[in-house]
Amino acid sequence: xxxxxxxxxxxxxxxxxxxGHLVAERLSLEIPAERTTCLLGRSGIGKTSLLRYLAxxxxxxxxxxxxxxxxxxxxxxxxxxxxxxxxxxxxxxxxEAARRxxxxxxxxxxxxxxxxxxxxxxxxxxSGGMRQRAALARTLCEDRPVILMDEPFAHLDAVTRLDLQDxxxxxxxxxxxxxxxxxxxxxxxxxxxxxxxxxxxFTVGPAILPPGAAPRDPADPELLALQARLIxxxxxxxxxxxx
Amino acid sequence: xxxxxxxxGLAAAWELLVWLTxxxxxxxxxxxxxxxxxxDRWDLLLDQALWTGAEMLMGFxxxxxxxxxxxxxxxxxxxxxxxxLPLVIASQAVPVIAVAPLLVLWLGYGMASKVVMAALVIFxxxxxxxxxxxxxxxxxxxxxxxxxxxxxxxxxxxxRLPAALPAFASGARIAAAVAPIGAVIxxxxxxxxxxxxxxxxxxxxxQTPLAFAALFVLCLLGIGLxxxxxxxxxxxxxxxxxxxx
Numbered sequence: 001x002x003x004x005x006x007x008x009x010x011x012x013x014x015x016x017x018x019x020g021h022l023v024a025e026r027l028s029l030e031i032p033a034e035r036t037t038c039l040l041g042r043s044g045i046g047k048t049s050l051l052r053y054l055a056x057x058x059x060x061x062x063x064x065x066x067x068x069x070x071x072x073x074x075x076x077x078x079x080x081x082x083x084x085x086x087x088x089x090x091x092x093x094x095x096e097a098a099r100r101x102x103x104x105x106x107x108x109x110x111x112x113x114x115x116x117x118x119x120x121x122x123x124x125x126x127s128g129g130m131r132q133r134a135a136l137a138r139t140l141c142e143d144r145p146v147i148l149m150d151e152p153f154a155h156l157d158a159v160t161r162l163d164l165q166d167x168x169x170x171x172x173x174x175x176x177x178x179x180x181x182x183x184x185x186x187x188x189x190x191x192x193x194x195x196x197x198x199x200x201x202f203t204v205g206p207a208i209l210p211p212g213a214a215p216r217d218p219a220d221p222e223l224l225a226l227q228a229r230l231i232x233x234x235x236x237x238x239x240x241x242x243x
Numbered sequence: 244x245x246x247x248x249x250x251x252g253l254a255a256a257w258e259l260l261v262w263l264t265x266x267x268x269x270x271x272x273x274x275x276x277x278x279x280x281x282x283d284r285w286d287l288l289l290d291q292a293l294w295t296g297a298e299m300l301m302g303f304x305x306x307x308x309x310x311x312x313x314x315x316x317x318x319x320x321x322x323x324x325x326x327x328l329p330l331v332i333a334s335q336a337v338p339v340i341a342v343a344p345l346l347v348l349w350l351g352y353g354m355a356s357k358v359v360m361a362a363l364v365i366f367x368x369x370x371x372x373x374x375x376x377x378x379x380x381x382x383x384x385x386x387x388x389x390x391x392x393x394x395x396x397x398x399x400x401x402x403r404l405p406a407a408l409p410a411f412a413s414g415a416r417i418a419a420a421v422a423p424i425g426a427v428i429x430x431x432x433x434x435x436x437x438x439x440x441x442x443x444x445x446x447x448x449x450q451t452p453l454a455f456a457a458l459f460v461l462c463l464l465g466i467g468l469x470x471x472x473x474x475x476x477x478x479x480x481x482x483x484x485x486x487x488x
Contacts, residue, residue: 067390069386075387089392092402
């Protein structure tokens, strides 16, 4: 697989607003290349806005590099099978050769997320968790140097979540990934760097580097101690839902 | 099955009403009389039904194709939207019935004027429903396509158009229901064949039962067109589930 240049992402002195609502001001942030960074914060704090800023999806923003973006909603097209949904990017770009080349990978990805026997099923026949897994497969199938994911494991049961975190760690290796989550343990399992967002407008805390290689054992005492610390910091930040 | 029973009940009440009041048959014929005429003159009615049915079908097809094409052009091009869309909307202020004599004048007593008439009636619900659908694409899908570097053409054809199909289907159902109106108005104004033509002819001669029989066949045609359209659309848009099915 010919690797593209994998860039770092940087935010410099940014002002981020959502629906006329100030989310962050004079924000500066460096996201290291070829690393997975988790943005951790309470609901409503502006994590999604920051991710959309990085994706160039907010008005007046542009993206830094080709990327794959996974939203909280699965955004599967209801008229396409699971397999065709995973290959959507290749279909839209109209590159038939690239699509044919990507198809085995799409099938393998769907098998890895547990949908190997549902390739030709329409999304409405899939459960919420299955749909999210299909969306994850679609995001990873895009094969982009930068991957932005917004709570990609939110609708999964506990065991599937651990499995897919392992899968994500494996497939995100060598790419610049930003993963938004409100689950401290999830952040600590998969990230090279964890950043805590708090306040309104929010500020980004210093990088926290969990020890060892991801995916980390969720029962590791060191990790659990770190989790307790993160929860303490999040709690100290007050209810994030308030504007 | 149930609607059929309802219809039978209504027919029985009608029969009873005529029998009780003694209305002459040239004012209101009883269903039994209409049924007798249907059985007696079925070859004539079938001929006229084929004629009107052909007008309806061709007008339906023409209206659907033109309407869909224009909706897509409007969705794709801001220029067309600005220059021509207000005109299309304003054209709906012109009463179709007023246009019918002109169409007959220009296109003659044959089938062409009726086909155009039906297409005119159908055109607007198709344009407006499909154009509306094309404008209401889920933001999330557009965003996804944008991050995937999809060209505008692919976004239109592969996302906005399929996403608009349920809206188009609503318009096409209305179109199927009003297609007979266009064809029959055209026949009333001036024709040499068809069920509408037969009705005006027979009413003028006091042959009301035959006119009613023609009306009955016309209803069957309309219901048939609607039912077939509905079935085809359901197959075309299988991801849309209907409540109450």
